[in-house]
Amino acid sequence: MAVFLLLNFVGMGARAEDGYWLWLRYDELPQEMRSQYRGQLRQIVLETEETPTVSVAARELSDGLSGLLGRNVPVSDEGARGAILLVTGEAASLYDLDLSDLGEDGYLLRTLTDGRRKLTVIAANEDDGLLYGVFHLLRLVQTGEDISDLNITSVPRIDIRVLNHWDNLDRTVERGYAGQSIWDWHKLPDYIDPRYTDYARANASIGINGTVLTNVNANATVLTPPYIEKVAAVADTMRPYGIQVYLTARFSAPIEIGGLETADPADPAVQAWWAGKADEIYRKIPDFGGFLVKADSEGQPGPHTYHRTHAEGANMLADAVAPHGGVVMWRAFVYSENNPVDRHMQAYDQFVPLDGKFRSNVIIQTKNGAIDFQPREPFHPLFGAMPETPLGMEFQITKEYLGFATHLAYLAPMWSEVLRADTFVKGEGSTVAKIIDGSLEGHEISAMAGVSNIGSDRNWTGSQFDQANWYAFGRLAWDPAAEPAEIAEDWVRMTFTGDDGAVGTILGMMMESREAVVNYMTPLGLGHLMGTGHHYGPAPWVSELGRPEWNPVYYHKADEDGIGFDRTKSGSNAVAQYSDAVAAEFADLEAVPEEYLLWFHHVSWDYEMPSGRTLWEELVHRYTEGVRTVSGWRGEWASLEGRIDEGRYRQVADFLRVQEKEARWWRDACLAYFMSLNGLDLPAGYAPPARTLDEYKAMVFPSAPGN
Numbered sequence: 001m002a003v004f005l006l007l008n009f010v011g012m013g014a015r016a017e018d019g020y021w022l023w024l025r026y027d028e029l030p031q032e033m034r035s036q037y038r039g040q041l042r043q044i045v046l047e048t049e050e051t052p053t054v055s056v057a058a059r060e061l062s063d064g065l066s067g068l069l070g071r072n073v074p075v076s077d078e079g080a081r082g083a084i085l086l087v088t089g090e091a092a093s094l095y096d097l098d099l100s101d102l103g104e105d106g107y108l109l110r111t112l113t114d115g116r117r118k119l120t121v122i123a124a125n126e127d128d129g130l131l132y133g134v135f136h137l138l139r140l141v142q143t144g145e146d147i148s149d150l151n152i153t154s155v156p157r158i159d160i161r162v163l164n165h166w167d168n169l170d171r172t173v174e175r176g177y178a179g180q181s182i183w184d185w186h187k188l189p190d191y192i193d194p195r196y197t198d199y200a201r202a203n204a205s206i207g208i209n210g211t212v213l214t215n216v217n218a219n220a221t222v223l224t225p226p227y228i229e230k231v232a233a234v235a236d237t238m239r240p241y242g243i244q245v246y247l248t249a250r251f252s253a254p255i256e257i258g259g260l261e262t263a264d265p266a267d268p269a270v271q272a273w274w275a276g277k278a279d280e281i282y283r284k285i286p287d288f289g290g291f292l293v294k295a296d297s298e299g300q301p302g303p304h305t306y307h308r309t310h311a312e313g314a315n316m317l318a319d320a321v322a323p324h325g326g327v328v329m330w331r332a333f334v335y336s337e338n339n340p341v342d343r344h345m346q347a348y349d350q351f352v353p354l355d356g357k358f359r360s361n362v363i364i365q366t367k368n369g370a371i372d373f374q375p376r377e378p379f380h381p382l383f384g385a386m387p388e389t390p391l392g393m394e395f396q397i398t399k400e401y402l403g404f405a406t407h408l409a410y411l412a413p414m415w416s417e418v419l420r421a422d423t424f425v426k427g428e429g430s431t432v433a434k435i436i437d438g439s440l441e442g443h444e445i446s447a448m449a450g451v452s453n454i455g456s457d458r459n460w461t462g463s464q465f466d467q468a469n470w471y472a473f474g475r476l477a478w479d480p481a482a483e484p485a486e487i488a489e490d491w492v493r494m495t496f497t498g499d500d501g502a503v504g505t506i507l508g509m510m511m512e513s514r515e516a517v518v519n520y521m522t523p524l525g526l527g528h529l530m531g532t533g534h535h536y537g538p539a540p541w542v543s544e545l546g547r548p549e550w551n552p553v554y555y556h557k558a559d560e561d562g563i564g565f566d567r568t569k570s571g572s573n574a575v576a577q578y579s580d581a582v583a584a585e586f587a588d589l590e591a592v593p594e595e596y597l598l599w600f601h602h603v604s605w606d607y608e609m610p611s612g613r614t615l616w617e618e619l620v621h622r623y624t625e626g627v628r629t630v631s632g633w634r635g636e637w638a639s640l641e642g643r644i645d646e647g648r649y650r651q652v653a654d655f656l657r658v659q660e661k662e663a664r665w666w667r668d669a670c671l672a673y674f675m676s677l678n679g680l681d682l683p684a685g686y687a688p689p690a691r692t693l694d695e696y697k698a699m700v701f702p703s704a705p706g707n
């Protein structure tokens, strides 16, 4: 028995079976791939001071290459043939390398020929840059790229590339579908889970340089002395990997843990309390990043209680961390203080008047769209509307609205769509990416945040494919112009296999996946039809909840005649929050991109679409297409049996079965509901819903984690 278990473990390898090692799988490459690297990657030579970061970089490179090449690639003193040199600062001049444009995090990868020696050089100004360069070289080898004549310069476009954990101190994770929080507060600071190091490695490998450990629906306890000790222990583990730790600041903390009677940002005692708290944190964590704040939204405390603005609230915290070089990421996700005509308009209405009033170390962290991480939303109208304020991007990596852990939905195409969207605020080419990287308006700081999908499941993210979303977030934060398909291909090769046929199959599925989800959940610009509260499964009929915007009917506004939210002049006029050029396009029924049609217009069921179908027929078609796409993947995935390891093959196959079942559920329940309003039949050739509307309404949702 013992022998069997041992063989089982060693033979199949935890690495291969459960996804724990993410994309950092340094399994031996196939012979034909290995041979090309043989001469060039023999040993690692440090031409830099050996700091903790340099040590972890050298160890990663040595371990990685040794695994991939199936022979020891040691750190050595001597730069013989086939050396990889890690070079910082002064030493770069020996090799005639110009590091002047690399900033703190950028790096060069170069192949140099020195007499008969061929050298691979990784050079950077700072150790963190070196670490990023090491991971890039590893990636090239993992994906079988030719490295014989390297000439790569890479500099991140965004300064603060940060994960937001919506993790509570009791280890539940809001909107988390991958098990408990990895932050084990109970055992910290004395026990440092080895996972923290693997977490740091994974993040560093994709350029992430910050992590907010706690939920934006914040608990002030994390700011008390015992917790600061715990956070410091996590920060110590992250530091060698170039990752700064941040915390969420509960606005009422001065009352809850400080013994004050108010949290009014204009009160000197409150200001002094926060300044003292910041000093206390920085004494333990000298490189603490700063605070992330959700205020005056969904019941969170904030400055409005004291008739102060978001700017006054943010500035107070900004002043507290400024002497230490910290920042405040103040979220623009505010709603539900008043019953809105259009929730879409609230953040803009509250924040645009405050443009220019924030301290220079405040970033307004804005979700990609104005509502809430739907499968598709037009870009948030705040982008471009606050030229004097740095706006950070907030994407949601965890799939709250896209099928939790089981559904395959590769999100980079969705994020990229928003980053590439043109706001036209300074004429053509004023993309969202240029606003958040600070280049359009000349800002000093820039940030991109991703709401983490990480938990304590062995595979970290709840499914194999959800790892790709974590991976892609990092790559896009580094370079918002990166191609989603290229990112995905790197990920597939590193994570699953280098077999070109299999790579093509998996990549094809990934690249179709986001659109498939849009089709079977919310096609043509629909949004928020999900079950209320947990946000799982379809519930477009819900109408009785206490506030209008809690109900799906508020978002689709379907009736006998038509469907969609009129955000033009005849409706809420939310379009007016965009620049003139964009507003004109969105407001025009003929010009609005089809994918945003029902987001901006209420359209009659018989409206003729560009395809020649009526709107109703087009909706049916899209819902059906979504299901068909997912069904197709099941066959494609089955063709990979035996070509990737059994454990991961099975899990994905099972999850695709779930996704197909649920895609049908979405299609059928939504169509049954819309038919009950419009009285129309399905066009010929389309299967009717499998059950009656009442049956869908009565369906018990599987108990949903994470809300």
Ligand SMILES: CO[C@H]1[C@H](O)[C@@H](O)[C@H](O)O[C@@H]1C(=O)O
Binding pocket: 166, 174, 175, 216, 217, 294, 298, 333, 372, 373, 400
């Ligand atoms: C953390 O709260 C979340 C809430 O769970 C979620 O349903 C919604 O997406 O957004 C909120 C927010 O972004 O603050």
